[in-house]
Amino acid sequence: MPKQEFPFPMPNGWFCISRSDEIKPGEVKSLKFCDNQVVAFRTESGEATVLDAFCPHLGAHLGEGGCVKGETIECPFHAWRWNKDGTCAEIPYAKNFPPKAKETQIYHYPTKEANGFIWAWHHLLKEEPYFELPMLDGFNGDDDKWGKVYNYEYKINTVLQEIAENDVDQAHFPKVHGSPSLPETEAIVDGIYRKTIAETLMDPNNDSVSEEFKVEDQGMFTTTFTRESWGLGCVGLRMVNLPPSGGEFIMVNASCPVDNKNSILRWSMRVSKDIEDEVGMAIIDGIANGVLDDMPIWDNKSYVANPILCDGDGPINKFRKWVSQFYSEIPDTA
Numbered sequence: 001m002p003k004q005e006f007p008f009p010m011p012n013g014w015f016c017i018s019r020s021d022e023i024k025p026g027e028v029k030s031l032k033f034c035d036n037q038v039v040a041f042r043t044e045s046g047e048a049t050v051l052d053a054f055c056p057h058l059g060a061h062l063g064e065g066g067c068v069k070g071e072t073i074e075c076p077f078h079a080w081r082w083n084k085d086g087t088c089a090e091i092p093y094a095k096n097f098p099p100k101a102k103e104t105q106i107y108h109y110p111t112k113e114a115n116g117f118i119w120a121w122h123h124l125l126k127e128e129p130y131f132e133l134p135m136l137d138g139f140n141g142d143d144d145k146w147g148k149v150y151n152y153e154y155k156i157n158t159v160l161q162e163i164a165e166n167d168v169d170q171a172h173f174p175k176v177h178g179s180p181s182l183p184e185t186e187a188i189v190d191g192i193y194r195k196t197i198a199e200t201l202m203d204p205n206n207d208s209v210s211e212e213f214k215v216e217d218q219g220m221f222t223t224t225f226t227r228e229s230w231g232l233g234c235v236g237l238r239m240v241n242l243p244p245s246g247g248e249f250i251m252v253n254a255s256c257p258v259d260n261k262n263s264i265l266r267w268s269m270r271v272s273k274d275i276e277d278e279v280g281m282a283i284i285d286g287i288a289n290g291v292l293d294d295m296p297i298w299d300n301k302s303y304v305a306n307p308i309l310c311d312g313d314g315p316i317n318k319f320r321k322w323v324s325q326f327y328s329e330i331p332d333t334a
């Protein structure tokens with residue numbers, strides 16, 4: 001059987017293009033986002049902006065040598081300036097501003113900042129955003145209860161759907177992650193929102209936890225692990241009732257489809273201060289390393305459109321039905 005490449009187009013939704021603190025006022029980044037070349041920049045007043053990368057004048061890449069001037073980005077080739085909405089602001093040497101330049105607009109991706117990240121809206125048919133991003137507890141300046149934030153970034157050689165399917169693929173946890181039991185996963189779906197709740201047995205001395213963070217005097221414990229997804233780009237995770245004193249763990253998974261073979265995951269994790277010293281790093285480091293176990297599978301797997309499933313496999317078909325809403329059919333232009 002030949003390898004089946006993932007058959008769907010780039011998904012629709014809010015996706016993460018950067019951490020907020022990685023693009024400072026006046027900074028410019030060249031990125032690949034949903035199979036498009038884009039430029040992300042932050043204006044001098046602090047607004048994050050994402051535009052298609054190529055200058056309509058003669059095609060220079062605005063992210064490769066372009067610079068922020070006030071509220072505009074200046075092209076590295078002939079110094080035309082472009083506004084945040086992609087309209088032309090200024091042509092430094094033209095005596096007459098050409099009418100065509102007045103009508104031109106570089107595609108501008110709707111952009112939001114939330115939970116410590118910059119998000120851009122992608123829709124294959126360029127439709128406007130039809131859902132909101134959540135403001136997640138513990139990641140929007142509300143720090144009193146929470147310990148230090150730990151950030152991780154992963155380049156993954158597959159698409160977001162395959163990565164997200166992992167959450168409901170309960171039978172892979174013992175084999176791939178060495179989990180002590182099969183978690184029972186329950187999925188609740190409401191439009192673009194999906195929530196899974198898994199009663200999970202955790203081991204702070206699991207193989208995924210680096211030696212330096214193991215907690216020898218803490219045995220296995222059961223926790224309720226909740227994952228909430230807003231489309232395929234934004235996931236908020238929470239564990240409650242953690243030892244030794246009933247603390248909590250929270251996490252944001254901010255995902256970016258790079259193209260049809262590559263994705264970037266950016267994670268922020270923290271635990272409540274009451275358990276930070278005792279088990280904080282055992283939990284955070286164990287989760288951060290756990291994804292490394294999945295990578296060899298993702299690097300090599302084929303997409304199976306009609307899998308043979310059994311009763312212990314978890315709600316995989318329910319997940320696939322939910323996720324199908326994020327793909328536009330490619331219009332027939334023939």
Ligand code: FES
Nearest residue numbers: 055057058075078
């Ligand atoms: S290509 Fe951008 S100003 Fe000429």
Ligand SMILES: [Fe+2]
Nearest residue numbers: 166172176294
């Ligand atoms: Fe996994």
